[in-house]
Amino acid sequence: MRIHLLSLVFLLFSQSVWAVAKIERWQTPQGSRVYYVQTEGLPMVDIQVAFDAGSARDGYQFGLSALTSALLDTGAGQWNADDIAQRFESVGAQFGSSVSNDMASVSLRTLTDKPLFDTALETMQVILTRPSFNEADFQREKNRTLAGLKQQEESPAELASIAFYKALYGDHPYGHPSSGSIITVSGFEAADLRSFYQQYYVAANAMVVIVGDLSRKQAELTAETLLSGLPAGSKPEPLPEVVMPVKAVKQHIEFPSSQTHVLVGMPGTYRKDPDYFNLYVGNHILGGGGLVSKLFEEVREKRGLAYSARSSFVPMSRQGPFTVSLQTRNDQTGQALDVLNKTLADFIEQGPTEAELIAAKKNITSGFAMRFDTNKELAGYASMIGFYDMPLDYLDTFRQNVEQVTVASIKDAFKRRLDSQSMQTITVGGSGNKSEK
Amino acid sequence: MNYRLLCAALLWLPVFASSAETTVSEHVLGNGLKVLVKEDHRSPVAVSQVWYKVGSSYEPGGITGISHMLEHMMFKGTDKHPVGEFSRIIAENGGDENAFTGSDYTAYFQTMEASRLAVSFELEADRMRNLHLLADELKKELEVVTEERRMRTDDNPQAKMQEHFMAMAHTNSPYKNPVIGWPSDIANYKVEDLQAWYQRWYAPNNATLVVAGDVEPKAVFALAEKYFAELRPSELKAVKPQDEVEQLGVRKMTVKLPAKLPYLLMGYKVPVLKTAEHEWEAYALEVLAGVLDGGGSARLSSGLVRGKQLAVSAGASYGLASRLPGLFTLEATPAAGKTVWDLETALKNEITDLQIKPVEKDELQRIKAQVLAAAVYERDSNFYQAMQLGMLETVGLGWQKADEYVTKVNQVTAEQVRDVARKYLIENKLSVAYLEPLPINESATDTNTEKGAK
Numbered sequence: 001m002r003i004h005l006l007s008l009v010f011l012l013f014s015q016s017v018w019a020v021a022k023i024e025r026w027q028t029p030q031g032s033r034v035y036y037v038q039t040e041g042l043p044m045v046d047i048q049v050a051f052d053a054g055s056a057r058d059g060y061q062f063g064l065s066a067l068t069s070a071l072l073d074t075g076a077g078q079w080n081a082d083d084i085a086q087r088f089e090s091v092g093a094q095f096g097s098s099v100s101n102d103m104a105s106v107s108l109r110t111l112t113d114k115p116l117f118d119t120a121l122e123t124m125q126v127i128l129t130r131p132s133f134n135e136a137d138f139q140r141e142k143n144r145t146l147a148g149l150k151q152q153e154e155s156p157a158e159l160a161s162i163a164f165y166k167a168l169y170g171d172h173p174y175g176h177p178s179s180g181s182i183i184t185v186s187g188f189e190a191a192d193l194r195s196f197y198q199q200y201y202v203a204a205n206a207m208v209v210i211v212g213d214l215s216r217k218q219a220e221l222t223a224e225t226l227l228s229g230l231p232a233g234s235k236p237e238p239l240p241e242v243v244m245p246v247k248a249v250k251q252h253i254e255f256p257s258s259q260t261h262v263l264v265g266m267p268g269t270y271r272k273d274p275d276y277f278n279l280y281v282g283n284h285i286l287g288g289g290g291l292v293s294k295l296f297e298e299v300r301e302k303r304g305l306a307y308s309a310r311s312s313f314v315p316m317s318r319q320g321p322f323t324v325s326l327q328t329r330n331d332q333t334g335q336a337l338d339v340l341n342k343t344l345a346d347f348i349e350q351g352p353t354e355a356e357l358i359a360a361k362k363n364i365t366s367g368f369a370m371r372f373d374t375n376k377e378l379a380g381y382a383s384m385i386g387f388y389d390m391p392l393d394y395l396d397t398f399r400q401n402v403e404q405v406t407v408a409s410i411k412d413a414f415k416r417r418l419d420s421q422s423m424q425t426i427t428v429g430g431s432g433n434k435s436e437k
Numbered sequence: 438m439n440y441r442l443l444c445a446a447l448l449w450l451p452v453f454a455s456s457a458e459t460t461v462s463e464h465v466l467g468n469g470l471k472v473l474v475k476e477d478h479r480s481p482v483a484v485s486q487v488w489y490k491v492g493s494s495y496e497p498g499g500i501t502g503i504s505h506m507l508e509h510m511m512f513k514g515t516d517k518h519p520v521g522e523f524s525r526i527i528a529e530n531g532g533d534e535n536a537f538t539g540s541d542y543t544a545y546f547q548t549m550e551a552s553r554l555a556v557s558f559e560l561e562a563d564r565m566r567n568l569h570l571l572a573d574e575l576k577k578e579l580e581v582v583t584e585e586r587r588m589r590t591d592d593n594p595q596a597k598m599q600e601h602f603m604a605m606a607h608t609n610s611p612y613k614n615p616v617i618g619w620p621s622d623i624a625n626y627k628v629e630d631l632q633a634w635y636q637r638w639y640a641p642n643n644a645t646l647v648v649a650g651d652v653e654p655k656a657v658f659a660l661a662e663k664y665f666a667e668l669r670p671s672e673l674k675a676v677k678p679q680d681e682v683e684q685l686g687v688r689k690m691t692v693k694l695p696a697k698l699p700y701l702l703m704g705y706k707v708p709v710l711k712t713a714e715h716e717w718e719a720y721a722l723e724v725l726a727g728v729l730d731g732g733g734s735a736r737l738s739s740g741l742v743r744g745k746q747l748a749v750s751a752g753a754s755y756g757l758a759s760r761l762p763g764l765f766t767l768e769a770t771p772a773a774g775k776t777v778w779d780l781e782t783a784l785k786n787e788i789t790d791l792q793i794k795p796v797e798k799d800e801l802q803r804i805k806a807q808v809l810a811a812a813v814y815e816r817d818s819n820f821y822q823a824m825q826l827g828m829l830e831t832v833g834l835g836w837q838k839a840d841e842y843v844t845k846v847n848q849v850t851a852e853q854v855r856d857v858a859r860k861y862l863i864e865n866k867l868s869v870a871y872l873e874p875l876p877i878n879e880s881a882t883d884t885n886t887e888k889g890a891k
Contacts (some may be wrong), residue, residue, distance in 0.1 A: 041479050044813055073733070074743075081743055085733030089803045092810025111810055140746055143773060147698060147749040151770075154594055154697045154877060256695050256877060257592040259584065291512070291535070292528040301521065304580030307588055327588050359529050366531025370548055373480035374817045 021378055023385065023392050024216065030203035030232055034223045035386040037211045037378055043112045045212025046379040047121075049128060049226060050387050053104035053200035055180075056173035056239050056317070061192060063145065063180015068193045069097045069104050070141050075132035084123060093120035095127075099178050102317050103387055104200070107379075112213050121225060129229035131197060138190040149182050157327075159253055160261040160428040167249060167424040168267055168321055172242055202233020207386045211379040242267045242319045250425040260333040260429025261325070264340060266422045268313045268322030271388035277401045278413035279313050279322075284360045285352045285410075286344070287311030287324060292363075294356075298343045299326055305336045311344075317388070322418065330430040337425070348418050351411030365399045461826060461836055462654035464661070468670045469642025472661045473826050473836055475649040477819055483551040483650025484819045486544055487561050488827040490645075491638035493618070494540040494611040494761060495676050499625075502618015503634050505538040506582055506626055511545065512536075513574045515567040520574060523560050530556050538616055541760040542831040548820065551651040558664040561646075565639055566668050570631050579626065586617050594696035598872045602702050605690050606868035610681035610761055640671035645830045649823035681706070681762060688868040693875050700872035701777040703784060704764035707861045710757040711834055719757040720845045721853040722765060722861070727804035728796050728854065729753035729767070729787065734803060736787055737769075747775050747783050760832045765862065777871045791858040795851035808846045 024036045055065045073095060074081040088095045093110040106128060110120040152158040162177050169175035208223045244267060269279050280288075287295035287310045299309035306326040314320035324344055328336040352360070372378045372395070385394050462474045492504050514520035527534045532549040534557075547557040590596045600615050607613035617623075646665070648657050684706060710719040729737050730753040737751040751769035769780045815821050826836040 039479070042813060042816055044817070082734060082739050085738070086799070086803065089732045089734045090799070090806055092806040094810075094814075109814060111813060140743065143746075144742075144749045147770065147773065150697045154695065154874075156592060257587075259587045259592055289528060290533065291524040297521075300581055301577075304577035305584070307581055307585035328584060329587065359525070363528045363531055366529075366550060366553075367533065368531070369480060369550055370482050370531070370533060373482045373819070376817060 021372060021381075021395060023382055023395075025386075025392055026220070028203070028208075028223050028227055030227055030230065032203045032206040032208060032223070032227050032230075033386055034208045034210065034219070035382040036209075036216065036219045037382055038214065038216065038219075039212055039375055039378065041213075042375070043213055044109065044375070045112050045117070045210065045214050046107065046109050046375050047124070047212075047222065047226070048105050048107040048209040048379060048383055049124075050103050050105040050207045050209070050383060051200050051202075051205050052102065052236055052387075053196070053205065054099050054102040055176065055178035056101050057196075057200060057236060058173070058176065058180070060184070061180075061188065062176040062184040063149075063178070064184075064188065064192060064196050065099045065104055066178050066180060067141060067145055067185065067188060068196045069099045069106075070145065071133055071137060071193055072097050072106060072127050072131045074137040074141060075134050077126040077130045077132075079123075079126065081137065084127065087119055087123045091116040091119045093123075095120075095124065101174050101178060101320075105383070121222060125226050125229070128201070128226060133190050133194045133197070135190055138193065142185060142188060145179065145185055146182060149179060149185065152179070156255045156257045156259070156261045156428045159255065160263050160426050163251060163253060163428070164263040164265065164323070164424065164426045165321070167251060167426060168245065168265065169242065170245075172318075173239055174242065174316070174318065174320070199233070200236065201230065203227055203230045204233050205235050206230065207383075209379055209382045209386060211375050211382055239318050244419070245422045245424055248421055248423045248425070251427070253426070253428040254431060255428050257429050258330065259327045260330050260427050261327050262333065262337055262340065263323060263325050263426040264337075264344070264423060265321055265323040266418065266424060267319035268417065269315045270317060270319050271315045271384075271390065273315065273319075275413040275417060276315060277405050278409045279417060281357070281360055281364065281402055281405045282347075282352065282410040282414055283311055283313050283322075284364060285356050286347050288313075289360065289363060292359075294347060295324065295326075295340070295343055298339050299336065303339065305332060305339065309340070333427060333429065337427070344418075345420065348414045348420075351407050351414065354407055357405070357407055357410070361402055361405070364402050368399055461839075462658075463836075464654075464658040466641065466662060466666050468666060468668055469640075470661070470665050470668070471645045471830065472658055473645060473647045473830065474652060474654040474657045475647075475819075475822050475826065476652060476654065477649060477816070477822070478651050481551050481651045482548060482819070483554055483648055483652050484546060484548045484823050485554060485557045485561070486546040486647045486823050486827050487565070488542055488544045488645045488647065488831045489638055490541075490643050490831050490833075491543055491634075492539050492541045493614055493616040495638070496611065496614065496618075499622060500618075500630050500634075501614040501622045502582075502616070503622075503626060503630060504543050504638075505617055506578070506623070507631055507634055508536045508538045508543050508545075509578045509582055510570055510575065510631060511564055511568060513571065513578070514569045515563050516569070517563050517567065518560065520569070523564065526556065526560060532557065540612055540616060542828065544824075544827060544831075546820070546823075554648065554652065554657065555660055555664070558660055562664040562668060565641065565644065565665075568635055568639070570628050570635065572628050575626070575628055575631065579623065582617070582623055583620075586620065586623065589617065590615065594694040594872060594874075595700055597694060598692040598700065598702060598870055601690065601692050602704065602868065602870040605688055605870070606704050606706070606764060608682050608684070609679060611679050612681075612761060612763065637671070637674070640673070641665055641668045642670040643673055645827055647823045647827045647830075649819040649826075679761075684866055684868075687864050690868075690870045691873050692870055693873045695877045696872060696874035697877065698770055698872075699777050699874055700768070700770050701780045701784075702766065702768045702870045702872075703781065704766040704868050705862045706762060706866040707755065707765045707857075708762050709759045710838070711760065711832065712762050716845070717849065717853055718857050718860075721849050721857040722755050723757055723846060724801070724804050724849045725791065725854050725857060726753050726755040726765065727807070728791070728800055731804050731807055735800075740787070741769070741780075741783055745783065746772055747779055748772055751780070751784075758828055758832055758834060758838075764868075781869060788858060788862045792855060792862070795855050798851070801849075801851055801854075805847055809843055812843045 309326040
C-alpha cells in the first residue's frame with residue numbers, strides 16, 4: 001500500500017513544473033525562528049538547529065564554542081556517548097555538531113518513517129536541552145582537541161590561515177581560529193563549557209531549519225518538540241564592528257615544506273552588504289569561477305605556477321575575509337606573488353570587461369538551479385537566510401540581483417572596498433623566498 | 438523496550454528502499470559506447486559523466502601518473518575548440534565541470550540544466566577522439582601537476598606515509614603506484630607518451646556515458662547517437678593482469694617526516710567483489726569495516742577512542758568496488774602518552790575478538806540500518822548516483838551491482854563476518870607503517886614581518 005502511494009508521488013512529481021523552492025517561516029511559542037521547505041520524493045528530512053554561538057562568542061577563551069559543541073553528543077539526559085550513538089545509528093540517522101565563526105549548529109539527517117524519526121528526534125532534543133558536560137568526557141574531548149591543535153602545526157596551509165585571520169582582524173572576535181589555541185584550550189574547565197552553553201543555547205538565540213518530506217504540521221510539531229526545555233534566554237549583543245588594518249603588512253613564516261602557501265586579502269563583505277552582489281559577481285570573474293577566472297588564467301593556465309589559484313569573499317555577520325590564495329614551489333613564490341598582486345590590482349583599477357561580465361552572468365544565472373538541487377544544499381540556503389535574517393525571497397530575487405550588476409558598479413564597489421593600503425600578505429613555506437621583497 | 442519495535446520497523450525497509458528506486462536504462466551504441474541513464478525529476482538539472490576504463494593501475498613503470506596527466510591535458514583543446522574554449526562554453530551555459538582520476542578510472546563530468554545536455558555531449562564527443570597534445574601546453578601543465586603533487590602528498594606527512602605504505606604493501610600489483618605518479622615519472626612525460634596513452638584508451642568502446650537527472654532515457658539515447666555514434670572504436674588491447682604474488686609474512690616500515698603527531702597505518706590484503714572466492718565475502722568485509730568504524734557506536738570509537746582512550750582518532754576502511762584485490766586498512770593516531778605500538782596491539786586485539794566471537798545482533802542490526810538509510814540519503818545527489826553507476830561499470834562489475842548492494846549487505850550473518858576475519862585479517866597478509874615525527878625545524882615559528890610593503 002505504502003509502495004503504491006510512493007510511486008504515485010513519483011509520477012505526479014515528474015510532471016510538475018519546477019519552481020524556486022518555497023521557504024516558509026514562523027516562530028515557536030518560545031520565540032525561536034523556524035525555516036521550512038517541504039520536498040517530496042524521498043522519505044527523509046534534514047533538520048538543523050543553529051545558535052549565534054560561534055567562535056566569535058569565545059571571548060578570550062579561544063576554542064570554547066568549538067569544544068562546547070563537541071561535548072554535546074558525548075552525554076545527555078540519562079545517556080552516555082555510546083547510548084546516544086547507538087540510538088541514532090540503530091535508526092540510520094546521522095547526527096553532527098559544528099561551529100563556524102558566527103554560528104554553532106547541530107544537525108540531523110533521518111528517515112521520516114515515524115518510529116525511526118521519533119527516536120532520532122527525541123535523541124536530538126535531549127542533546128540540545130540536557131547535555132551533561134561531565135568531567136571524564138570533557139577531559140577526553142579536550143585532549144583530542146589539543147592533539148588536533150598540535151597537528152595543525154604540521155600543515156603550512158593551517159598555519160597560513162591562522163596567521164591570515166590574525167593579520168586581518170587582530171583582537172576582533174574573528175581574529176582567532178574556531179578550534180582555539182593550545183594555551184587557551186589547556187586552561188578550560190568543564191564549568192566553562194556549561195556556562196557557555198547556558199548563555200547561548202537558548203530559545204531566543206535559536207533558529208531551526210527543516211527541509212524534507214514532512215508536512216507543515218509535522219514540521220511545526222518537530223520544531224516545538226526539539227526546543228521544548230530550552231529556557232527563553234536572550235540574544236547576545238551584536239558583534240563589534242571590524243576595524244580595517246591601517247597598514248599593508250607582509251609576513252613570512254618559515255616552514256620546511258616544498259611549497260609556499262600564499263594568502264593575500266583584507267576584511268571584505270558582510271551578509272547584508274548593499275555592495276554584496278557587485279562584490280560577488282566581480283569576484284566570480286576575478287577568481288571565484290572554478291576553472292574559468294582571471295587568476296586561474298594568469299597563474300595556472302598561462303604560467304603553470306600553481307594547481308589552485310582563486311579568490312573569495314566570505315560574507316559573515318561582520319565583514320568576513322576577502323582572500324586571494326595560491327600555493328607554489330618555494331623558489332618561485334616571488335614571481336607568483338607578483339602575478340597575483342598585478343592581477344588583483346589591475347582588476348581593482350579596471351574592473352571586468354563587458355564580455356567577461358556577460359559570461360559571468362550567464363554562468364551564474366544559467367546554473368542557478370544547481371545551487372539547491374539537493375535537500376542538503378537547500379537546507380544550507382535556508383540556514384543562511386534564517387541565521388542572517390535575509391529576506392525570504394532571497395533565492396527568488398537572486399538572479400535579478402545578479403543581472404543588475406554592471407561593469408561600472410563592480411569597478412566602483414571594488415575600488416571602494418579593496419584598499420591596497422589595508423591588504424595583508426602571508427607566506428608560509430621553505431627558505432628560498434626569504435630574500436624576496 | 439521500544440528497541441524491539443525499531444527492529445521490526447526496519448524489517449520492511451529493504452523492500453521500501455528498493456521499491457523507491459528509479460530504474461537505470463541502458464543503451465549501447467554501434468561503436469560500443471555504453472550509455473546509462475538514471476532519472477530523477479526533483480530538480481531541472483542533470484549531470485553527465487564520461488568514464489574511461491583507464492587509470493593508474495593500467496600504467497607500466499616509468500610513466501606512472503600518465504592517466505592523471507592526460508586528464509589535465511583533456512582541457513587543452515581540439516581542432517574545433519581551441520584551448521580554454523571547453524571550460525568557457527560550459528561556464529557560459531551555467532555548468533559545473535571537472536574531472537577525476539583513480540586507480541581504475543578516469544572520469545569527466547558536467548552538471549547543467551537538463552535542457553543543455555547537448556552542449557556537454559558535443560564537447561565530450563569531440564575530445565574523445567580529437568584532442569590536441571602540444572608540447573608547449575604539456576610543459577606548463579607538467580608544472581601544474583607537480584604543484585598538485587606537492588600540495589596533496591609531499592607537504593602532507595600522513596599522505597606521504599600512505600604513499601610509501603602502498604608501495605610496500607604491494608609487491609607487483611599496480612596498486613603500489615600513486616595515482617598522481619612518482620615525481621621522476623611526472624618530470625619525464627613526453628608528448629609521445631601521452632599521445633600513445635590517449636590513442637590506446639580514449640575510444641567509445643572503452644567508455645561509459647552516465648546521465649542522471651531530469652531527463653528521459655529515450656531522448657538521452659537519441660542525443661548520444663547524434664553526437665557519439667560517428668566516433669570510431671579502437672581495437673582494444675587487454676591490460677596485462679599483474680596479479681599480486683602471495684605475501685610471505687608481515688611487512689613493517691617506519692617513515693620519518695617532519696610532523697607533530699605519530700600515526701599508524703595497517704593493511705591486510707583482501708579480495709574485492711570482483712575477485713572474491715564467494716561474493717558474500719566482499720559484503721562481509723564491508724560489514725566488518727562497519728562493525729569497527731560504522732559511526733560513533735562502532736568498536737573503534739567506542740572502545741579505543743572513548744573507552745580505553747588510546748587513540749584520538751581511529752578508523753577502518755574497505756572498498757569492494759575495484760578492479761584488482763585491495764587492502765582492508767586500519768589507521769589511528771595515538772592519544773598523548775600512548776604509542777603507535779600500543780595502538781597496533783589494541784587494533785590487533787580488536788581483530789582477534791572478531792575472529793573469536795560472532796558480532797552482537799545489535800551491532801549487526803545497526804550496520805544494516807545505516808546501510809539501508811544511506812541508500813535513501815544517497816538519492817539526494819544525482820552526482821553520487823551517477824558516480825556509483827559509472828564506477829561499478831568501469832571496474833568491470835556492471836552497474837546492476839548498485840541495485841543489489843542493500844540486499845546483499847542485509848544477508849550478511851555474524852558468522853560470515855567472523856569467517857572473513859579469520860580468513861583474511863591474518864599476520865601473513867599484513868603490512869604496518871609507523872610515522873615517526875621529526876622535529877619541524879625550530880625556525881618554523883620564525884616570523885619575519887615587513888611593514889608598509891607597497
